[in-house]
Amino acid sequence: MGVQVPPLASSDRRRGAASLSGRPSARRLHDGTVERTRKASVDGAERFRPEVAMKPVSLMFLVAVMSTPSVEAQGGQYLGPGLHPAPLPPGAARGRPNRPAGQGVSVAAKIDATRWEAWWAYNREDLLPARGLSDDGESGSTNASGMRIPTPAETRARVLPIIRAALDDRGSDVRAAACVALGRNADPKDIPLLVARLDDRDRKVVEAALTGLGYCRHPDADAALVKALGAEGRTAKERGLALLALGLSGGDAAKAVLIDGLSDDVARDRGAAARAGHADSCRILAAGLWSRGDMGDDARAPLVSEAIRGAHAVVPASDEILRVHALLGLAKVRDASTRGYAAGFLKDPVAGVRGAAATVLGRTTPGDDIATATLLVAAASREPTAEPRHAMTIALGRLAARTGPAADAAYAALLKEAKEQDRQHRAFALIALGLSKRTASHAVLRAAFTEARDEIVRGAAAVGLGIAGDRDAWSLIKEKLEKKGNPFLTCHLLNWVALTRHPEGLATAAKFLSESRDPDVVATAALTLGIGGAADAGAALTALLAKTSVPEIRAATATAVGRLGDRRQVEPLIAAVEAAKSKEETKAALIAALGLVVAKPPILLDERAVIDADAGVRIDALDYLLDLL
Numbered sequence: 001m002g003v004q005v006p007p008l009a010s011s012d013r014r015r016g017a018a019s020l021s022g023r024p025s026a027r028r029l030h031d032g033t034v035e036r037t038r039k040a041s042v043d044g045a046e047r048f049r050p051e052v053a054m055k056p057v058s059l060m061f062l063v064a065v066m067s068t069p070s071v072e073a074q075g076g077q078y079l080g081p082g083l084h085p086a087p088l089p090p091g092a093a094r095g096r097p098n099r100p101a102g103q104g105v106s107v108a109a110k111i112d113a114t115r116w117e118a119w120w121a122y123n124r125e126d127l128l129p130a131r132g133l134s135d136d137g138e139s140g141s142t143n144a145s146g147m148r149i150p151t152p153a154e155t156r157a158r159v160l161p162i163i164r165a166a167l168d169d170r171g172s173d174v175r176a177a178a179c180v181a182l183g184r185n186a187d188p189k190d191i192p193l194l195v196a197r198l199d200d201r202d203r204k205v206v207e208a209a210l211t212g213l214g215y216c217r218h219p220d221a222d223a224a225l226v227k228a229l230g231a232e233g234r235t236a237k238e239r240g241l242a243l244l245a246l247g248l249s250g251g252d253a254a255k256a257v258l259i260d261g262l263s264d265d266v267a268r269d270r271g272a273a274a275r276a277g278h279a280d281s282c283r284i285l286a287a288g289l290w291s292r293g294d295m296g297d298d299a300r301a302p303l304v305s306e307a308i309r310g311a312h313a314v315v316p317a318s319d320e321i322l323r324v325h326a327l328l329g330l331a332k333v334r335d336a337s338t339r340g341y342a343a344g345f346l347k348d349p350v351a352g353v354r355g356a357a358a359t360v361l362g363r364t365t366p367g368d369d370i371a372t373a374t375l376l377v378a379a380a381s382r383e384p385t386a387e388p389r390h391a392m393t394i395a396l397g398r399l400a401a402r403t404g405p406a407a408d409a410a411y412a413a414l415l416k417e418a419k420e421q422d423r424q425h426r427a428f429a430l431i432a433l434g435l436s437k438r439t440a441s442h443a444v445l446r447a448a449f450t451e452a453r454d455e456i457v458r459g460a461a462a463v464g465l466g467i468a469g470d471r472d473a474w475s476l477i478k479e480k481l482e483k484k485g486n487p488f489l490t491c492h493l494l495n496w497v498a499l500t501r502h503p504e505g506l507a508t509a510a511k512f513l514s515e516s517r518d519p520d521v522v523a524t525a526a527l528t529l530g531i532g533g534a535a536d537a538g539a540a541l542t543a544l545l546a547k548t549s550v551p552e553i554r555a556a557t558a559t560a561v562g563r564l565g566d567r568r569q570v571e572p573l574i575a576a577v578e579a580a581k582s583k584e585e586t587k588a589a590l591i592a593a594l595g596l597v598v599a600k601p602p603i604l605l606d607e608r609a610v611i612d613a614d615a616g617v618r619i620d621a622l623d624y625l626l627d628l629l
Contacts, residue, residue: 152598162574215245266314397431417429
């Protein structure tokens, strides 16, 4: 039997169950009409503007607009760059709600899982570059203006003392941001500092310290996480984060906690308390992460897939949430031998299980397995519920990217799906065509972009073109960007720029950064410049980060500055930290940006946890990682 993990408690026992049975988990705007919702402009003045029922990723950012005050106004937590998923659509929630740890529903819970933007929120990091600029050729070199660019080692020596000092800041948001930043740097000598923060008086700092320990990927950090799991007084969310952190770390010590005795423990833990807290869900998802299958390492695949299948087999049919997560854990392992097992659930009576089974098949079916492809195509054609049908469509897109008769059959099915009348399903089909990476898809996606009568389909076509790598579509994208119309569409046009890193597109994004007065457009432009690698944008982004008072712009710009990776901005960032003084939210964002600048590869571990997640099933610990992106 494996290490005993105390059951998690939760005040929200069946959150997300409705979406598993095929009912929408959040309000949606089926007819494309807009709400009039009060929202802050870039300069802080109130105005009215249309909102779409979604939050940009991080999560991606596709949640219905929240009625709570901004983070700065209510002292809500800021743990790092990522209130806005990179790049995001409009309608972002204005910061995290200020709620007691382990209580209430996270921002992510408001995502409407039936919208294609929800999929983008969870999966965009699988497609976007983690770092805007490469270190190649930059270390210690001199740029065109004669300025010497410091080496990564020199930069860390300058930055890390500032981040370490921030662990003792009076502001809990600053301390939390410092925990995540230190974890991203993965320096073993910082592990004791993070362990000490596990006793912080503020829960959000404890959560950040647990996450930072997982990022360290070191045996000492893993030992601290195992100890935290068994400690009394830990909340459900903290224990869930500790499990996921062990999975992200991938150390050998985690095997005893995550893998050994998994099926026996799941069978024993079928009590109400365990189900309510999603303890087993976190553990199974962490086991999938621990396999490293999603990182191209198949050495642990047989061991982990056997353990997860064994656990799945003992889950009662009534526990829909755990049945979904067991299959999603298999999807992370990427073990081709599990596709036959997963295919058996394409006709399951629970919608969420059917969708999760399709996700496994999309990740594991080789291009020559025509039998499995036929099953998947047939399942998609008969599926009556939106969420699993969309998952099947995405699975077909992943399969179509391979070579062989099964891949060709999947692509042919997608061409039919792209003609659907339902706007959301057509949008998913266009995204899936982009995932196919086939040159032939470019013409289909361009036609959909130019002929679509609504922005939902046109936005999906733009993102699909970006995923497919169609840089020659710039003339179409440019024409729409120059019209400066619907902010929703503008954000997704900028998504195309981030995906393709088109130089003229990046120049256009810079204009939106300085000229737009729409917060979502400004935030998306910032992310586009950072992720797209606009080397000359670093100074403008740093200046904006230091002065903006708008939460979503601050969060997005912190992400942009950090992920751009321009080490020339370190000194301006440090100066801004010193100038921020008592401005807790601004200082936290600056610390987070510094942490991303010096982060050691892989700079983003959070994304591994949320890719392929079911947007309709809420888990506090998983939502936390999504919000960090």
